[in-house]
Amino acid sequence: MKVQLRDPNTIMKLSRLGSFHQSKLSFLRSFLNEFKDWEYKRDLFNLDKFGYGEAVYSFRKDKRTYSLVCFANEIKDNERSDRVIATKWDAAFTLHDGVPTQKDIDRLKNEVPKQEVGRLSFKELTLSRANKSVRVFNHVVEKLSEGKQPDLELLSKVGYLYRTTAVYGSGKFGLADRFRIKNREEINGPFRLEMMLVYLVRQFTFDQVNHVAHHKNPSKAVKLDKKICKNLGIGNSTGLGMAPFIVNHPTLLNNWVLSREIALKKIREIKTVKKKESDLFVDCIKKSLTNITSWNTDSEYQQIKIKNLLKDIKKFINFIDKPFDFEDEYSFNKIYLWLENEVCEECIEYVVSIMMEPYNEITTPLITQMSSEEDKYFTIPSSRSLIELRNIIEKKYSNILKINFDKKQNTQNFWFISKNKEEPRLADRFEESGSELEQPLAIARDVKKLYEKLLNTTNISTVAEFLSINPELRHIVRRVFIVEKFPYSEIQDNTIGKNIMPIDMLRLKLSFFGALKFDPRSDKWLRICMFQGAPLPDELKNYDEQWVYRTSI
Amino acid sequence: MKSLSEIETTAKRASKAVGFSWGESEEIGKCIRQLEMFGLPGIKHLNSYFHDKIKNNYENLSLINQSNSSPSSPYCPIILGIGFLDQLKTLENYKKIYFSNIAYPILFLSFLSRSSEIIGKKINVKFDKKEILLNLNVNIYSNVLELEFPKNSKNLEINFVENKDNFSDEEWRSLYKLSENTFVEETDSLKKGAAGAGLTDND
Numbered sequence: 001m002k003v004q005l006r007d008p009n010t011i012m013k014l015s016r017l018g019s020f021h022q023s024k025l026s027f028l029r030s031f032l033n034e035f036k037d038w039e040y041k042r043d044l045f046n047l048d049k050f051g052y053g054e055a056v057y058s059f060r061k062d063k064r065t066y067s068l069v070c071f072a073n074e075i076k077d078n079e080r081s082d083r084v085i086a087t088k089w090d091a092a093f094t095l096h097d098g099v100p101t102q103k104d105i106d107r108l109k110n111e112v113p114k115q116e117v118g119r120l121s122f123k124e125l126t127l128s129r130a131n132k133s134v135r136v137f138n139h140v141v142e143k144l145s146e147g148k149q150p151d152l153e154l155l156s157k158v159g160y161l162y163r164t165t166a167v168y169g170s171g172k173f174g175l176a177d178r179f180r181i182k183n184r185e186e187i188n189g190p191f192r193l194e195m196m197l198v199y200l201v202r203q204f205t206f207d208q209v210n211h212v213a214h215h216k217n218p219s220k221a222v223k224l225d226k227k228i229c230k231n232l233g234i235g236n237s238t239g240l241g242m243a244p245f246i247v248n249h250p251t252l253l254n255n256w257v258l259s260r261e262i263a264l265k266k267i268r269e270i271k272t273v274k275k276k277e278s279d280l281f282v283d284c285i286k287k288s289l290t291n292i293t294s295w296n297t298d299s300e301y302q303q304i305k306i307k308n309l310l311k312d313i314k315k316f317i318n319f320i321d322k323p324f325d326f327e328d329e330y331s332f333n334k335i336y337l338w339l340e341n342e343v344c345e346e347c348i349e350y351v352v353s354i355m356m357e358p359y360n361e362i363t364t365p366l367i368t369q370m371s372s373e374e375d376k377y378f379t380i381p382s383s384r385s386l387i388e389l390r391n392i393i394e395k396k397y398s399n400i401l402k403i404n405f406d407k408k409q410n411t412q413n414f415w416f417i418s419k420n421k422e423e424p425r426l427a428d429r430f431e432e433s434g435s436e437l438e439q440p441l442a443i444a445r446d447v448k449k450l451y452e453k454l455l456n457t458t459n460i461s462t463v464a465e466f467l468s469i470n471p472e473l474r475h476i477v478r479r480v481f482i483v484e485k486f487p488y489s490e491i492q493d494n495t496i497g498k499n500i501m502p503i504d505m506l507r508l509k510l511s512f513f514g515a516l517k518f519d520p521r522s523d524k525w526l527r528i529c530m531f532q533g534a535p536l537p538d539e540l541k542n543y544d545e546q547w548v549y550r551t552s553i
Numbered sequence: 554m555k556s557l558s559e560i561e562t563t564a565k566r567a568s569k570a571v572g573f574s575w576g577e578s579e580e581i582g583k584c585i586r587q588l589e590m591f592g593l594p595g596i597k598h599l600n601s602y603f604h605d606k607i608k609n610n611y612e613n614l615s616l617i618n619q620s621n622s623s624p625s626s627p628y629c630p631i632i633l634g635i636g637f638l639d640q641l642k643t644l645e646n647y648k649k650i651y652f653s654n655i656a657y658p659i660l661f662l663s664f665l666s667r668s669s670e671i672i673g674k675k676i677n678v679k680f681d682k683k684e685i686l687l688n689l690n691v692n693i694y695s696n697v698l699e700l701e702f703p704k705n706s707k708n709l710e711i712n713f714v715e716n717k718d719n720f721s722d723e724e725w726r727s728l729y730k731l732s733e734n735t736f737v738e739e740t741d742s743l744k745k746g747a748a749g750a751g752l753t754d755n756d
Contacts, residue, residue, distance in 0.1 A: 121554065171558025179557070378583060379671060382639040417566075440575040464639035467576075468615035471635075474576020 001330055003268040005261045005487075009399050012257070012492040018504025019305075019345040022548065023353035024363040025259055025370065026514030028530055029548070031195035032540065034186055035059055040537040042207070043099075047072060049215035051208045054105060057200045057537075064186070066125070066193070067096045068200035069105060071113050072208060080131050082165045082237035084421050089115070089129035091162065091204070095197045097123050097176065115166070115173075116421070122176045126169040126197045130162040130205075133235065137161050137209060140224060144213035147220040149228060156294055159517060159529045161205040163235025167194045188368045190252065191513065202234040202531050226536065231551050233532030236515070239525040243505040244415065244424045247441050247491065250479060251372040254486035256512050259366040260352070261488065266362045267355050268333040277358035278326035280546070284357045285317060287549040288350075291516060294551070299520040301501075305346050312347035357546055377485065380478050382464035389463055389477065390454045392484045393447060399492055400444045401451060412498035415441040426502055426524065442496045446476040516548070561586040564599060571603045573631065580635055584663035591666075591693045593659060598702060602630070602657045605704070611656055617644060620651045627656035627705055634664025641668050650711040655680075658706040665711065666690045674716060680709040 010016060022029070038059040047053035055070040072091045079088045092113040096104065104123065111118035115129050136150075136158045143150040169191070171177040181187050206229045214221045246253045292310050297303060319338060328334065332355055339348045356363050394401070405411055414435040418425050429435045440446070450473050460466050467474055483490045494500065503520050510518065515528035533551035535543035544550060565582030569575055581599070588595030611629035614621060615636050621628070633655065637644065644650060655661055658680055669676045670690035678685045681703060686694040718725070739747070 122556070171556030174554060174556055174559070177557045375583070378579075379638070379667070383642040464643075467639055468636060471577055472574040474574055475579060476576070478576060478579070 001269055001271070001333070003265050003333060005258075005265055008396075008487045008490070009492050011261065012488060012490060014491060014493040014495075014501065014504040016345050016349070017491065017508040018501060019349045020260075020508055020511035021350050021353045022511055022514040022516060023260065023263075024356045024360070024545075025256075025263065025367060026512055027189060027191045028195045028199070028514030028534070029545075030189045030367045031192050031199065032534065032543070033545075034189070034192065035196065036540040036543070037061065038540075040540065042203075043067065045207065045211070047208065047211055049212070050074065051212040054109065055204055055207070056100065056105075057203060058099070059196065059200075061186075064184070065099050066196060067098065067100055068197060068204070069094050069096050069100055069108050069112065070201070070204050071109060073113055077134070080134070082131060082163065084166065084239060084241065084423050086165070087115075087117075089113070089165070090132045091201075091208075092129045093127070093197060093201055093204075094120060094124045095126040095193055095200075097125050097181070118173065120174040122174075122180060124175050125181065125193045126167060127173060127175060128164050128167040128197055128201065130164040130201060130234070132162055133158050133160060140209050141213045141216060144210065144224060145216040145221045147217075147222050149222070149225050152228070155228065155232065157296055158235070159294075159532050160202075160233050160235040161209055162201065163237055163527065164198060164201065165237045166241070167197060167236075169194050182371070188371070190256070190371050195513070198234055198236075198530055199534070200537075202232075202534075203537055205234065206232075206536075227552075230536055230539075231533055233516070233529040233534070236510075236528050236530060237521075237525065238506050238510065238528065239423075240426060240502055240506075241423050242509050243426075243502050244439065244441055246505055246509055247443060247495065249372070249374065250482050250489035251374050251377050251486050254489035255370050255372050257488035258486075259370050263356050263359070263362050263366055264336070264352050267359060268330065268336050270332055271329050273326050273331050275326070278331070280358045281354060282320060284354045284546055284549045285313070285320070285351070287546075288354065289313065290551060291549065295517045297517075297519040299526075301523075302518060302520050305344075308344045309346045309350060312343035313350065316343060316347065316351060354549075357549075360545075377482050378478070380463065380467070380474070381481055382462065382467060384463050384481075385461055386454055386457065386463060386466055389466075389480060390451070392480050393451050393454070396480070396483045396487070396490070397444075397447050397451075397492070400447050400494075403444055403448065403494055403497075405445050405448055409498040410494060411442075411445060411496055413496045413500060414438040415496070426500075429496075440475050443476070443479060443490065444494045445496060446473070447480070449473070450476045450480070514548075557586050557590055560589050560596060564596070567599070567603065568631075571606060577631065577635055580638070580664075581631055584634065584660070584667065587666060587690065588659065588663045593662075593693065594702065595659070595663065598657050598659045601704070602660060605656070609656075612654075616640070617650070619647045619649070622653040624654070627654045628652065630655055630657045630659075630661035631664075634661050637661075637664055638668055638671070641671060645672055645674075645713060648713065652709045652711075653707060655706045655709050657702075657704060658709060659702040661709075662687065662693070666693060672713070675714040677712040677714050678709065679712075680706040686714075 038061040041058050043058050044054060044056035052072050052074050056067050058065050058067040070091060070093050075088045075090060092115060094108055094112045111120060120127060136154060139154055140150045169175060206224055210223045292306060292313065295306050339351055403410055412429060413426050414429045416425055416434050416437055416439055453470060453473065457466065463477060467477060502524050503526050506526060507518050510528050515530055516532055517529045519527040521527060533547045535547060561582040564585035565578045568578035568581040573581065585595040585599055610626040612623040612626050613632040614628050617636050617640055662678065662685065665676050665678060666687045667690055669687040675689065676687040683697040688694060
């Protein structure tokens with residue numbers, strides 16, 4: 001039986017993309033799998049009794065070493081902010097390519113804590129900073145120093161000791177360009193080194209909290225229980241900075257979503273599902289309920305989504321518990337068709353993610369196809385005809401063409417880059433100034449504009465001729481030829497409409513990172529948790545691959 | 554040191570700021586990145602061109618012919634470069650293309666370098682006694698690397714170099730003969746047993 005890939009017109013809608021969940025394809029899980037055989041070491045731990053100072057952690061294999069260099073600093077409570085406008089953080093980090101010399105550490109000590117206004121070199125690969133969850137961190141220090149373990153209920157409400165507020169890579173602030181490392185065997189998936197940084201930061205937070213507690217009361221203090229550590233992740237606050245990324249990297253977006261779609265198609269095409277495969281799937285579904293019930297958020301928007309997800313997952317468990325027989329042919333296809341008819345988008349994508357759990361042989365090869373050689377597709381095939389261009393638009397953007405951009409509500413917002421922080425922002429076109437400096441992120445509107453121009457163009461046959469008199473449409477012509485080859489490269493929605501939820505764009509990206517527990521703080525930023533339940537570095541040699549569904553906090 | 558990613562992004566944004574469209578600015582960002590990667594002064598010349606652009610007029614040539622001349626004001630190297638990329642399939646039919654009066658020829662070179670990769674042929678460029686070989690966008694070979702690139706070129710000639718060997722048949726034969734000294738002369742026994750395939754394949 002042949003199953004068709006799902007229609008991009010459905011899957012690439014923002015509401016659907018904003019319902020995606022982590023899966024085996026997610027970058028933090030594929031990072032752990034890739035680096036599980038590497039030697040982990042804490043090379044330097046030079047903190048004072050309050051936990052301030054430097055530390056270095058590394059992964060090494062053969063002649064390759066990656067070192068996380070950490071700088072923990074004292075800041076005042078009123079200086080602590082997760083917003084991108086902050087200038088000081090509790091800790092700052094960089095992933096150094098190789099073993100840092102003392103000279104490197106001295107140089108980095110001057111630059112890394114400054115973050116965006118510091119300068120890194122080609123020897124550094126990623127850069128980040130993080131703030132304590134003060135309430136949780138202080139509580140844990142207090143309890144450990146008294147010889148007790150912390151209150152699990154408090155920990156479960158937050159899920160981490162620190163949260164990062166940005167993770168930079170790929171040439172930002174002088175960091176190494178991606179081309180310098182992309183051919184390394186271990187970098188065969190996107191954001192590998194960003195994931196490594198976050199993972200090692202997590203370990204630093206445990207070591208720091210133990211260290212501070214010990215110095216507070218050396219005779220009585222105990223270490224944070226390893227099981228508790230394992231059930232803590234690292235938080236992350238994410239704002240709009242992430243949203244334009246998925247618009248600006250269409251072939252990369254395609255490769256992420258296409259991998260997910262191919263995995264689902266192949267699973268639906270499995271004729272006979274083995275018992276151990278169905279058992280694992282059912283086990284993960286049932287155990288994952290903890291992830292939903294421990295998903296805390298003050299966001300009404302997300303609370304409704306979680307409520308519906310929980311209701312639908314229970315309905316689904318009921319469906320597979322009672323009359324369902326995995327020995328029937330194509331049982332995963334039956335499950336998928338049932339989901340489409342019976343449950344919400346959030347639940348469909350939740351179960352799709354879990355369907356991948358038993359099938360390493362399907363997901364592993366796909367992980368290596370999730371990067372993109374973007375430059376290969378940059379050149380516009382300008383010798384092609386305008387008729388071809390028009391046909392592609394009609395075929396690939398049929399829903400977009402139905403949007404009426406003469407209506408004010410459909411062009412309500414505009415994307416811009418703030419002068420203060422050089423970060424993307426979204427504002428009301430009719431109430432704020434600056435729309436004349438709009439970024440080219442209104443793809444739907446510009447596609448429609450191109451299409452209307454094509455309908456009114458006569459006596460011109462090639463794209464080259466068209467571009468010579470319509471240079472303002474060049475960026476969008478390029479995209480149309482990209483979407484011709486890459487069906488999932490375009491968000492099939494209006495990114496400047498009145499009702500846009502930018503957090504849907506953030507959530508799409510974060511789900512591929514492997515984030516859990518999306519906690520929107522507004523429609524423009526959210527908090528998440530990464531690596532919660534993940535093995536600790538000294539457990540990597542032999543760990544439970546389904547750790548995501550085995551958390552107990 | 555600035556990363557290539559920073560160079561591309563800043564060149565793109567600056568290009569938009571001086572009036573190029575987003576699509577054109579994307580092309581400029583890519584080309585300046587490429588020049589800098591080859592060790593050529595892309596940022597320096599782009600910066601200088603944008604400052605001159607405020608005071609001077611430049612001719613936007615959108616339809617390129619075999620021979621192109623702009624007696625009054627110099628051609629804008631960027632519009633010329635983008636036009637060259639777009640019309641490449643047609644232009645390739647000319648063996649040589651001539652331009653007179655181009656501003657900042659190094660900026661035009663970056664587009665020609667990309668063109669070389671797209672058509673899979675080397676492109677030879679001559680201007681003002683300078684000679685440059687654009688090698689499939691893998692590298693740029695030039696006799697002017699140490700010199701200052703001019704702000705203006707009076708006459709510029711482009712040759713599409715047909716794909717052919719850079720050496721004579723005799724030189725090849727001589728080298729090939731040497732390489733044969735790594736081969737083993739086959740005896741009858743080796744002919745029968747060493748290849749792996751069957752002796753009769755009539756099945």
